[in-house]
Amino acid sequence: MTPFKLTDELIAEINLLIAENNAGALLDMMSDLHYADIAEIVHELDDVEAVYLIKLLDSETTSDVLAELDEDVRETILRKLSAKEIADELLELDTDDAADIIGELPKERVSEIISQIEDREHARDIVDLLRYDEGTAGSLMAKELVKVNENWSVLTCVKEMRAQAENVRRVHSIYVVDDEDKLKGRLSLKDLLTTSTRTAIKDVYIPKVDYVSVNDEAEEVEKIMSKYDLEAIPVIDELGRLVGRITIDDIVDFIKDEAEKDYQLAAGITQDVEADDSIWELTKARLPWLLIGMLGGLGAASIIGGFQDVLTQYQALVLFIPLIQATAGNVGVQSSAIVVQGLANDTIKGELWGRLLKEGLLGLVNGLAIALIVLLISHFAFGTTYFESATICVALVSVVIIAALIGTFIPIFLDKRGIDPAVATGPFITTSNDVFGILIYFLIAKMILGF
């Protein structure tokens, strides 16, 4: 398959066709494209062009394109559509996508749009989904699913399913409920293919079924679905009633978003920014972390200021400030990254003390390796005295060990307090280790060089 490729030429051609008001040629071009590709194109158009193109497409395509767009682009477009137009688009979408789109709009607008949705059941389902907090299973689920009553015969079941399947894009499992709508089990489509139609549902359904609760955390849902290789999972409410299902494509998006967020946090970037965002957006996401680093740098400056006497007498020590600082920062980031990942994967078990001991040992090994090399180089290349070399090496080993301990302790501590440990990687750890590293360096210098 030749994947769709967005080129400057293609965009130029579309710009031209829009300028010429050549609806026919545009529709021709779009009819060959997947809605995800059209969404990519819309991202490259200006507001007026985007609305022109969106209004040109048939309602089903438009709704799918809208669901794919980035929030900010979608907001601009929705502002130019009437409540009735938006209501018609929502009708074409699955309830989860519809709820995501409408959830971003101002409250009065939402009521206006909801009141215009023709299919009242669909409208009720969307309103129902708006109740759930972001980051819960309820906020990820869709109301579309295929369910059958355990008291039905397979024949009734197949008939009912055919009707229900019309509203469901993809049938994963057929869920079995009792008369009170409580989830009892599932029927697999494969079983359906290979089972005689005369069998009774009660006798064929699989009573073992994985499920999550509306209030479970999205992260928990992701872990269950990945671990057990599920493509869909039913969601029950507080009373055990089947209220929705979450499909793997939503989980794929969730995993990718979370991975991006963690990666950015580790690099000292808050908010979900992209390279193409405005300088103002990027500054908001980056400057706060730089200011943390600045405070650390000023802290280090005061520490060095406090040890002027050492520096005046042993000027060679100045040379190795960057080495101490860089090593402390690097070790801290390594330790914290491993712990943050371990916490995310639930592979951090056992006691805190055992883990700290192990990190300490690891620090000792790495610290000694580095110190040995630095010992030789500092002595022969920089002509430091024995005492100065000793200071640098003892400081290096200590700094590596302490940086490893800090990098291990802080994420675990935050996690226990219910704070996302991912914030404690990157600049945060680097900065605290910079300051501690330099303090340790000069304290050891004072001890060894005898003040």
Add this chain to the structure above:
Amino acid sequence: MTPFKLTDELIAEINLLIAENNAGALLDMMSDLHYADIAEIVHELDDVEAVYLIKLLDSETTSDVLAELDEDVRETILRKLSAKEIADELLELDTDDAADIIGELPKERVSEIISQIEDREHARDIVDLLRYDEGTAGSLMAKELVKVNENWSVLTCVKEMRAQAENVRRVHSIYVVDDEDKLKGRLSLKDLLTTSTRTAIKDVYIPKVDYVSVNDEAEEVEKIMSKYDLEAIPVIDELGRLVGRITIDDIVDFIKDEAEKDYQLAAGITQDVEADDSIWELTKARLPWLLIGMLGGLGAASIIGGFQDVLTQYQALVLFIPLIQATAGNVGVQSSAIVVQGLANDTIKGELWGRLLKEGLLGLVNGLAIALIVLLISHFAFGTTYFESATICVALVSVVIIAALIGTFIPIFLDKRGIDPAVATGPFITTSNDVFGILIYFLIAKMILGF
């Protein structure tokens, strides 16, 4: 659902049951558990216990557990099983999982095991999969799929499908091929549910089908499947023949693995290590990056050594070495992380120069903000002279801009050369920026303070 929770008590109980050779109670306990949970338990057992438990389970469960285990644990267990025993396990697995397991073993062992697999077609399929390079679509695919000939009637098709579906864990799509086995299109299960059985395949199949080629990169497959929300994608060979399919659960694993690898690379950790790996494994993954940082630190030491004259006269400049260095490192990591992510998502478009200009501007804004604060603090809290303050501030702004440019340029440069830009984040960027930052600081000091 109460998710399975691995506790120390549970492991202690299992240890005891194994020691008592209480097979009945163990099997009872395991029968309630999912194979993924049993795999978690096996990871906590010692070799002898693990083999005992594995041999106790029925062949289907054992094979699924084996497929879930970490490579190193699996290797230990496989070494204690005979070729025949392994062959019987492989028979129970899908071809892709079987190929993954057998692919790790020494060549002679592989031939021995393959020759013992009873189902010769299954054996041929596994051997076929071993041919593909890691990281290609061929290495991710399984041979199990449901395919029908375009010349069949729906009746023949349903009959054939029932037979084929027996060998396929999950039926996603029914692929349609011609007499030469070339992929023509697909039938959806939903269509099958809602279409009369008298229709001819030729008249109902959907000729538009996404597919990938055996040699396409896994990353490309991931992008197509996530973008178009596919749960399975057919794979064709060089002649256009349908040879396998890739399912979304394999892609979920791939996405998670890649995200972990990138996160670790950004933190200066190579290889796929976990918090519970040995100190030796962890050292191998971490020390090389610390040595890069060490070289940078020594480089910085030589630079400072070259500016002894400046330092002797303006001692206050020493205080701000950590600040300059920390800021340079933080900015570099931020810039490179954004670029690396943009490259991974294909959102980095347009010219290199435009991007560098934007990063330069962003650096100017952030740099000025930081410099202003430092100007006030250095003057009032540290009593630096006007010229010293000017030096520090001009250096800060320059360092931020240059660090941003380096952080942007290096990943793009590596990407153009075909090198994974993710290696250029973390310690690599921090180190180069440390060195450049300090060099710039002293060069500017020389200029402003007039040497």
